[in-house]
Amino acid sequence: MIYQLSVGRLECVVVSDGQPGPPFEPALGDFFTPDAGVPADVLQDACRGRSTLTCGYNCLFVSTPDGMAVIDTGLGPDFLGYGEYIEPLVGQLDGGMTAAGLSRANLAAVVFTHLHQDHSRGAIWSGDLTFPAASAYAHTSEVAFWSGPVDLPSAQPHVEAARETIRLFGERLHPFEYDAEILPGVRATAAPGHTPGHTAILLQSQGERLLCVGDTFYDPLQLTNPNWATPWDLDAPASIASRRLLLERAVDEQILVHAYHLPFPGLGRVQRKGSTFTWHPLPT
Numbered sequence: 203m204i205y206q207l208s209v210g211r212l213e214c215v216v217v218s219d220g221q222p223g224p225p226f227e228p229a230l231g232d233f234f235t236p237d238a239g240v241p242a243d244v245l246q247d248a249c250r251g252r253s254t255l256t257c258g259y260n261c262l263f264v265s266t267p268d269g270m271a272v273i274d275t276g277l278g279p280d281f282l283g284y285g286e287y288i289e290p291l292v293g294q295l296d297g298g299m300t301a302a303g304l305s306r307a308n309l310a311a312v313v314f315t316h317l318h319q320d321h322s323r324g325a326i327w328s329g330d331l332t333f334p335a336a337s338a339y340a341h342t343s344e345v346a347f348w349s350g351p352v353d354l355p356s357a358q359p360h361v362e363a364a365r366e367t368i369r370l371f372g373e374r375l376h377p378f379e380y381d382a383e384i385l386p387g388v389r390a391t392a393a394p395g396h397t398p399g400h401t402a403i404l405l406q407s408q409g410e411r412l413l414c415v416g417d418t419f420y421d422p423l424q425l426t427n428p429n430w431a432t433p434w435d436l437d438a439p440a441s442i443a444s445r446r447l448l449l450e451r452a453v454d455e456q457i458l459v460h461a462y463h464l465p466f467p468g469l470g471r472v473q474r475k476g477s478t479f480t481w482h483p484l485p486t
């Protein structure tokens with residue numbers, strides 16, 4: 203699946219790495235758990251009969267003056283971490299790139315919102331770099347976190363891919379700070395909490411903007427309930443604060459949003475509703 207759009211002079215294309223549908227959609231109850239602060243009865247009331255969420259993997263390619271970049275790279279082929287039934291439903295980035303006329307060899311940059319495996323493994327799954335000419339970019343705190351001892355249980359599934367990403371890119375991995383312009387028109391925006399260096403990416407050209415929020419939310423339920431954390435938010439209070447700030451900004455500045463895990467292509471607008479928000483997918 204591919205979806206093309208432009209942000210000023212930046213030509214963009216969302217390429218899906220996969221989007222398992224029913225019966226392989228994950229349960230809402232796996233994301234919003236009592237341990238993460240969402241009691242089962244609160245979840246049941248909020249989700250109105252829906253029991254699963256549609257989890258996309260929406261990788262965003264951006265044609266910058268410095269070459270083609272991709273923001274996050276999906277799970278990659280041969281991934282068995284979510285079960286063998288889902289394995290053929292993900293790892294589809296390569297086919298989508300071909301459909302979009304994109305070449306792995308020509309990719310100049312990989313920008314990571316964070317180094318969880320569903321964002322980084324697509325770049326390293328084979329044991330070699332998927333994009334052999336690309337430089338990589340990740341936040342300084344993200345690189346430091348995964349390079350050190352990781353003892354949080356919910357981080358464990360991600361350690362291998364994060365470390366392999368850091369190792370394989372080596373000196374071609376460039377750590378950045380928040381507010382840095384990573385590439386022309388591609389700016390790092392603070393979004394810590396999901397992981398220590400979790401980053402939103404703001405694309406900007408000729409007065410048009412697109413805010414890529416990474417894993418700031420997994421489902422529109424987190425806009426109507428912005429205080430809902432998930433087991434994968436390593437610092438839940440910080441992730442909630444980041445979510446609120448980014449959603450406020452998207453509303454106040456009327457910025458189009460790209461959400462990595464929302465149904466393909468993950469593009470939409472945010473509106474305020476009292477002290478919460480609502481999600482309005484871009485008509486496609």
Ligand SMILES: [Zn+2]
Pocket residue numbers: 318320321417462463
């Ligand atoms: Zn993710």
